[in-house]
Amino acid sequence: QKEVEQDPGPLSVPEGAIVSLNCTYSNSAFQYFMWYRQYSRKGPELLMYTYSSGNKEDGRFTAQVDKSSKYISLFIRDSQPSDSATYLCAMSASGGSYIPTFGRGTSLIVHP
């Protein structure tokens, strides 16, 4: 069983839709939860991170962490064609661990 599971997609939605991206994990030591956006031929760019459980909102993006279920989500409201990219979840343990464990990424396509 992989430590982090993420459906690679692709996920195709119309412009303006609400997008839900998800990851599950098995390591209960994970405390930091990150979402990265990666455009084609570019490196991962940090979108949001959350420490422990709860929600975090930044503009059209909302990150949720449910540690009891070992499940994290990223919601994108009013999706735009410019949101088309691969979205990677990543996690790391507390105690100064700086090595993230990544999911495989979900390819998102927002069509006009």
Place this chain on the structure above:
Amino acid sequence: EAGVTQFPSHSVIEKGQTVTLRCDPISGHDNLYWYRRVMGKEIKFLLHFVKESKQDESGMPNNRFLAERTGGTYSTLKVQPAELEDSGVYFCASSQVFPGLAHEQYFGPGTRLTVT
């Protein structure tokens, strides 16, 4: 401020040849990390430099991979001799804080390595 840069953007070599990848971190960042993404798999950690010292090289796959960071600025990752399974995208990241947290790392655009 310039971001993390990597060179070349794409390299195609034959099995058995040598390739050297270069990473220039963000100016002032003492921490430099190498990661790799093999086709269809997740990004995986290779190693971590603090200045010129290797802090953690637990992710290096085998002794065909040699990473250096002379002078504590840019880093090179040499693969010698390259094998087919080395194909993938090699990312470099840097951060200012030690030991730093995962979300404090800034990634470069990656070098796509194709071994034929």
